[in-house]
Every structure is written in C-alpha cells, then in structure tokens.
Amino acid sequence: MTMKKEVISIFVDNQANVLTRVVSLFGRRGFNIDSLTVSATDNPAISRITIVFTGNDQSLNQILTQTEKLEVVKEIFMLEEQNSLYRELLLVKIKSDKTNRTALREIVEIYRGKIIDLSKNSMIVELTGAPEKLDGFMRMINCYEVVEMCRTGITGIKRGTEDGICSDD
Structure with missing residues (x-):
C-alpha cells in the first residue's frame, strides 16, 4: 500500500x-x-x-x-492539493553579524520574508507561504547557524465558492 x-x-x-x-x-x-x-x-x-x-x-x-x-x-x-491552498508561518532566528547580514538579507528578500528583529549577533526572519517555499528557504540558509526555529504547521482552505459549515447561506 x-x-x-x-x-x-x-x-x-x-x-x-x-x-x-x-x-x-x-x-x-x-x-x-x-x-x-x-x-x-x-x-x-x-x-x-x-x-x-x-x-x-x-x-x-x-x-x-x-x-x-x-x-x-x-x-x-x-483538502486535496489540486483544489486547495496550504500555508505555514515560519519564524527563524539566525546567527548573523556584519560579515553575513547582507547575504542573509538578500535571501530573505528573494523569498519575500521579513526581518522582524535585528540584534548585533542575530536576526529573526518571518516567512509565510506554501510548505515547499519554507522548505526551500531553510535549504538556502543551511550554511548559516540557525539558533532557533518555529513553524506553525499547515493550514489550508479549499479553492472556489463551495459552501462550508460556516457560510451564512
């Protein structure tokens, strides 16, 4: 099976x-x-x-x-993949300093993430999107030191206008 x-x-x-x-x-x-x-x-x-x-x-x-x-x-x-949308939220703290901050910022921009906290020794990035996008981002930063990471897990919704239990109709 x-x-x-x-x-x-x-x-x-x-x-x-x-x-x-x-x-x-x-x-x-x-x-x-x-x-x-x-x-x-x-x-x-x-x-x-x-x-x-x-x-x-x-x-x-x-x-x-x-x-x-x-x-x-x-x-x-x-929630079948062909007729649904899936999204996740990722928060990741990456060790950074003046030598790698620019390269990390470029990766974050390419993935349309946001740097939501910046300190002398680290940055925290927020990224939302399909699970594959978040996986790709994590592969791109694997050469940097990830201090801490948290992912929400998948949430999803069907495409189209099918009535659900919560609709007012």
Missing part, C-alpha cells in the same frame, strides 16, 4: 476538550500527526482543525469515518 501525506479539515464545536478528543482518536488508531493547527472561523461556535498525517487510502477512509462519528464534529473533508 502506498503511503502519502493527507491534509484534512474538521469543523468542530468550539468548546473545551474538543481538540483532545479528536487528537486522542488519531493516537488510539496509531496515526502520527505531522502537523496540527486550530483556528477560529467566522462562526464563533465553530473551530477549524487542520491535521496533516501520513497514511494510505484505507487508513484515510477509516480515520475520516471514525472522526465523523464524534458528536463534536460538524463536518470533515480532505
């Missing part, structure tokens, strides 16, 4: 312990979550959970079915 990275979006009741219930279901079924984001929606009663995990078609169907049975789940669907 072919394993592939899957991205699913789950609309859930915005209440205490919902995230724990959803995540523990994945854990009990032996799924490792690669990325997890939770966010508000335009409806204050509903939250959106985006989960990235690796699985095959059978395991995907199994986890979708089991997650959908939770009473706190309002809607669950796949």
Whole structure:
C-alpha cells in the first residue's frame, strides 16, 4: 500500500476538550500527526482543525469515518492539493553579524520574508507561504547557524465558492 501525506479539515464545536478528543482518536488508531493547527472561523461556535498525517487510502477512509462519528464534529473533508491552498508561518532566528547580514538579507528578500528583529549577533526572519517555499528557504540558509526555529504547521482552505459549515447561506 502506498503511503502519502493527507491534509484534512474538521469543523468542530468550539468548546473545551474538543481538540483532545479528536487528537486522542488519531493516537488510539496509531496515526502520527505531522502537523496540527486550530483556528477560529467566522462562526464563533465553530473551530477549524487542520491535521496533516501520513497514511494510505484505507487508513484515510477509516480515520475520516471514525472522526465523523464524534458528536463534536460538524463536518470533515480532505483538502486535496489540486483544489486547495496550504500555508505555514515560519519564524527563524539566525546567527548573523556584519560579515553575513547582507547575504542573509538578500535571501530573505528573494523569498519575500521579513526581518522582524535585528540584534548585533542575530536576526529573526518571518516567512509565510506554501510548505515547499519554507522548505526551500531553510535549504538556502543551511550554511548559516540557525539558533532557533518555529513553524506553525499547515493550514489550508479549499479553492472556489463551495459552501462550508460556516457560510451564512
């Protein structure tokens, strides 16, 4: 069976312990979550959970079915790459001084990032975009000393005007 990275979006009741219930279901079924984001929606009663995990078609169907049975789940669907947009946020602190600051600034500009903090010995860069863009940026700076890094994980949305649970229609 072919394993592939899957991205699913789950609309859930915005209440205490919902995230724990959803995540523990994945854990009990032996799924490792690669990325997890939770966010508000335009409806204050509903939250959106985006989960990235690796699985095959059978395991995907199994986890979708089991997650959908939770009473706190309002809607669950796949965010397929061909009809969805994925984004991440990266914050990275890079050791820098006057000898490498210009070269680092050029790399940041090419990737349309922002230097959000600059000190005598380091800079902090903020970069948003598709996961592949962030991966490419990290490869470009691998010859510099990364002091600290934090990535949010993938969040995504379907393209087009499909009605979702949060729409007013």
